[in-house]
Amino acid sequence: MAQVEFAPLRTIGDFLFETARFQIPQINDPEKWSNRVLNNLLYYQTNYFLTALLIFLVIGIIHPVQILLGFTALAICFGVFVYFTNSQYKAKRFKHDHPVFCVAAIIAAGYFVVYMLGAVLVFMFGIAFPMLIILIHASLRVR
Numbered sequence: 407m408a409q410v411e412f413a414p415l416r417t418i419g420d421f422l423f424e425t426a427r428f429q430i431p432q433i434n435d436p437e438k439w440s441n442r443v444l445n446n447l448l449y450y451q452t453n454y455f456l457t458a459l460l461i462f463l464v465i466g467i468i469h470p471v472q473i474l475l476g477f478t479a480l481a482i483c484f485g486v487f488v489y490f491t492n493s494q495y496k497a498k499r500f501k502h503d504h505p506v507f508c509v510a511a512i513i514a515a516g517y518f519v520v521y522m523l524g525a526v527l528v529f530m531f532g533i534a535f536p537m538l539i540i541l542i543h544a545s546l547r548v549r
Contacts, residue, residue, distance in 0.1 A: 412452055413448070413450075413451045413452045415452045416450055421450060421453050426547065427548045428546040429546065431545050431546070442545065442547075443544045446544035447540075449549065450543075450544070450547075454540045454544075457539065457540060457543075458536035458537070458539075458540060461532075461535060461539065462536055465531065465535070469528050469532075471525075472524065472525040472528035472529065473529050473532055475522060476522065476529025476530070479519075479522040479525060483519070486515075
């Protein structure tokens with residue numbers, strides 16, 4: 407197996423405080439901005455991973471039930487989607503043989519999605535918010 411090397415963990419002073427310099431990127435030069443983001447993502451990748459993990463865990467501690475329910479709801483929806491897209495013949499035959507059950511299943515799935523929407527949003531926020539924080543830091547950090 408190939409050796410995997412992790413980037414070293416940078417100090418909190420270098421990452422956020424003492425020697426850290428922040429500057430708003432020049433939006434009119436997207437190439438320079440994207441280079442800054444890419445270089446910061448590579449240089450601070452271990453710090454970013456730990457930051458994302460910490461933020462997700464904090465959100466999970468604040469809303470543990472919603473995180474678990476949101477993950478479960480998304481996993482169920484994804485699993486059903488994969489199952490029905492991989493077995494199209496069986497799905498068509500089942501729809502033809504049991505139309506009332508299919509309508510009831512669609513209504514139940516819609517109700518499930520609406521009922522679980524709050525939990526799904528909390529789970530998605532737990533994933534998207536750390537990414538936003540990382541993107542903001544990578545955009546503003548000047549090395």
